[in-house]
Amino acid sequence: MTRALIVGVGSHYGDDRAGWLILDRLQELGFHDCELRRVSNPADILDFMEQRQRLVICDACQGAGPPGSIHCWSWPTDRLLARQAHGTHDMGLSEVMELATGLGMNPSSVEIWAVEGQTWFPSLNAGAEVRAACEKAATAIWEKYADA
Amino acid sequence: MSTTDVIEVPILTRVEGEGGVTIRVRQNTIENVQLRIYEPPRLFEALLCGRALEDTPDITARICGICPVAYQMSSVHALEAALGIQTTPQIRRLRRLLYCGEWIESHALHIHLLHAPDFFGAASGIELAQRFPQEITRGLQLKKHGNRLLEALGGRAIHPINVAVGGFYRLPRREELAGLIPDFEWGLEAAIAATRWVASFPFPELTQPYEFVSLSHPDEYPFNEGEIVSSQGLRVPVTEFDRHFVEVHVAHSTALQAVRHEQRTPYFVGPLARINLNRGQLSQTVQRLADEVGMESECRNPFRSIIARALELVQVYEEALDILRGYHPSGPSRMPYQPAAGQACAATEAPRGLLFHDYQIDDAGKIRQARIIPPTSQNQRQIEGDLTTYLSRNLQAKASREELASDCERLVRTYDPCISCSTHFLRVRWEEIP
Numbered sequence: 239m240t241r242a243l244i245v246g247v248g249s250h251y252g253d254d255r256a257g258w259l260i261l262d263r264l265q266e267l268g269f270h271d272c273e274l275r276r277v278s279n280p281a282d283i284l285d286f287m288e289q290r291q292r293l294v295i296c297d298a299c300q301g302a303g304p305p306g307s308i309h310c311w312s313w314p315t316d317r318l319l320a321r322q323a324h325g326t327h328d329m330g331l332s333e334v335m336e337l338a339t340g341l342g343m344n345p346s347s348v349e350i351w352a353v354e355g356q357t358w359f360p361s362l363n364a365g366a367e368v369r370a371a372c373e374k375a376a377t378a379i380w381e382k383y384a385d386a
Numbered sequence: 387m388s389t390t391d392v393i394e395v396p397i398l399t400r401v402e403g404e405g406g407v408t409i410r411v412r413q414n415t416i417e418n419v420q421l422r423i424y425e426p427p428r429l430f431e432a433l434l435c436g437r438a439l440e441d442t443p444d445i446t447a448r449i450c451g452i453c454p455v456a457y458q459m460s461s462v463h464a465l466e467a468a469l470g471i472q473t474t475p476q477i478r479r480l481r482r483l484l485y486c487g488e489w490i491e492s493h494a495l496h497i498h499l500l501h502a503p504d505f506f507g508a509a510s511g512i513e514l515a516q517r518f519p520q521e522i523t524r525g526l527q528l529k530k531h532g533n534r535l536l537e538a539l540g541g542r543a544i545h546p547i548n549v550a551v552g553g554f555y556r557l558p559r560r561e562e563l564a565g566l567i568p569d570f571e572w573g574l575e576a577a578i579a580a581t582r583w584v585a586s587f588p589f590p591e592l593t594q595p596y597e598f599v600s601l602s603h604p605d606e607y608p609f610n611e612g613e614i615v616s617s618q619g620l621r622v623p624v625t626e627f628d629r630h631f632v633e634v635h636v637a638h639s640t641a642l643q644a645v646r647h648e649q650r651t652p653y654f655v656g657p658l659a660r661i662n663l664n665r666g667q668l669s670q671t672v673q674r675l676a677d678e679v680g681m682e683s684e685c686r687n688p689f690r691s692i693i694a695r696a697l698e699l700v701q702v703y704e705e706a707l708d709i710l711r712g713y714h715p716s717g718p719s720r721m722p723y724q725p726a727a728g729q730a731c732a733a734t735e736a737p738r739g740l741l742f743h744d745y746q747i748d749d750a751g752k753i754r755q756a757r758i759i760p761p762t763s764q765n766q767r768q769i770e771g772d773l774t775t776y777l778s779r780n781l782q783a784k785a786s787r788e789e790l791a792s793d794c795e796r797l798v799r800t801y802d803p804c805i806s807c808s809t810h811f812l813r814v815r816w817e818e819i820p
Contacts, residue, residue, distance in 0.1 A: 278451070282543070284526050285529075285530040285533055285534075333512060336512050337511065337522075340512060340515045340516055340519065341526075342519070343523070
């Protein structure tokens with residue numbers, strides 16, 4: 239059984255960087271207790287799931303609260319919108335988790351940390367509220383998963 | 387009085403990018419089929435103009451998240467031809483290895499998650515996984531191997547960053563590649579098992595008089611080099627691409643459609659074309675496997691493309707293992723060059739088929755003009771032809787409109803189209819207002 243895994247899902251589209259920002263902050267804090275992975279596509283999480291007891295996914299979200307609000311859900315959760323994928327570029331997080339569950343790949347504990355975003359334009363930095371929230375989320379994850 | 391009705395597939399699912407199909411039926415006969423690509427043009431060629439030629443492999447890689455290596459390979463080969471750069475045998479082998487990684491990732495994904503569900507009436511890979519958990523898990527493992535290889539050699543799995551004009555920015559250490567060997571040994575056996583699995587699928591009947599087109603090389607299965615050949619006897623150097631193929635604009639698509647230059651007929655690129663035209667270049671293992679699973683010497687059923695894709699998976703696992711085992715870094719990682727004005731083209735084999743690039747550069751090493759013709763652009767016209775034939779037959783068989791719409795999607799997916807890649811052109815009309 240390997241170390242707990244923390245995955246940051248993000249892109250270069252404004253507040254969609256949130257997952258990456260949390261991961262960057264964990265790295266700045268010198269967090270070495272878990273394996274950290276940065277992905278652009280939720281489907282890539284499947285590559286790293288095997289043989290884990292704990293998986294933490296950091297991502298941006300929309301529609302869960304005011305911009306910059308932090309949410310923590312345990313999988314399975316109905317808070318993730320299930321939608322029909324049109325390809326694999328856009329296979330959503332809920333579909334990836336469903337596929338992993340169907341194949342028995344899911345770790346026993348899966349936690350999703352999400353930061354509510356507001357702007358999603360290409361090449362923009364994340365907004366101030368989101369950046370601040372990502373720092374807070376990283377600290378909370380650090381406190382919870384130190385020595386995981 | 388004639389009556390017309392229209393069957394719409396508004397959004398094709400399990401293909402990359404956004405497109406749909408419109409079928410116009412008049413008096414129970416297919417009048418017109420349009421593969422509508424409405425995804426906005428990406429304008430990558432214009433974006434390259436004025437940029438340093440060294441930026442080209444990294445910018446063109448952004449055209450596709452599934453086949454970035456193909457764009458990098460076609461671009462560096464064209465630019466190296468323009469600059470007269472000769473690379474070393476080691477760089478050539480590492481480029482083939484990088485392409486192996488991309489084919490493994492792309493083919494494993496398409497076979498298991500995108501295409502296989504169609505043969506069992508499953509709506510998605512998730513649904514298919516409930517019925518074939520071991521096979522889908524195996525497919526995900528194969529995809530992962532492709533990604534790991536791209537990370538080790540390309541710096542990262544999506545949009546690799548190690549490809550340079552003249553070679554690589556850095557040669558991997560021997561242990562970085564050698565560490566992949568056990569996984570690839572397992573993967574070779576798994577790919578063979580996957581081929582046997584897909585060959586057992588129930589395949590719809592459809593045989594078409596295609597003109598298959600691919601690269602062909604006398605000594606190896608085609609990746610980066612070779613002449614352009616076709617099943618109708620064409621054999622020309624890549625530099626003559628424009629004499630034999632041309633792109634045309636159609637109103638219903640933001641992507642140009644490629645056709646044969648004189649005849650204006652469609653042609654077919656991709657794994658089925660490659661396997662048909664290069665069977666002799668397949669390894670002994672793959673040739674035996676092709677015979678064992680009953681792959682015809684010239685297969686003309688597009689639904690059986692999934693077998694061709696699986697056979698290629700075995701082929702690239704074998705080649706990757708061979709390169710991984712023999713790798714000892716030596717010599718330069720890339721060849722030096724001086725910028726000079728020039729023009730050159732190149733074609734390589736992307737997972738989905740022939741990918742043609744053509745560049746003009748100025749004496750300061752800036753891109754003056756770029757032209758990129760992806761495989762999906764080349765297959766579009768053929769896809770429309772296939773749909774017309776297949777749907778005409780099923781319409782006579784009194785299939786329901788819903789069934790016909792599903793048939794459309796299934797047939798389009800056999801080509802593994804990457805619509806996002808294909809939208810590389812926008813015709814702009816300027817209106818002068820006095």
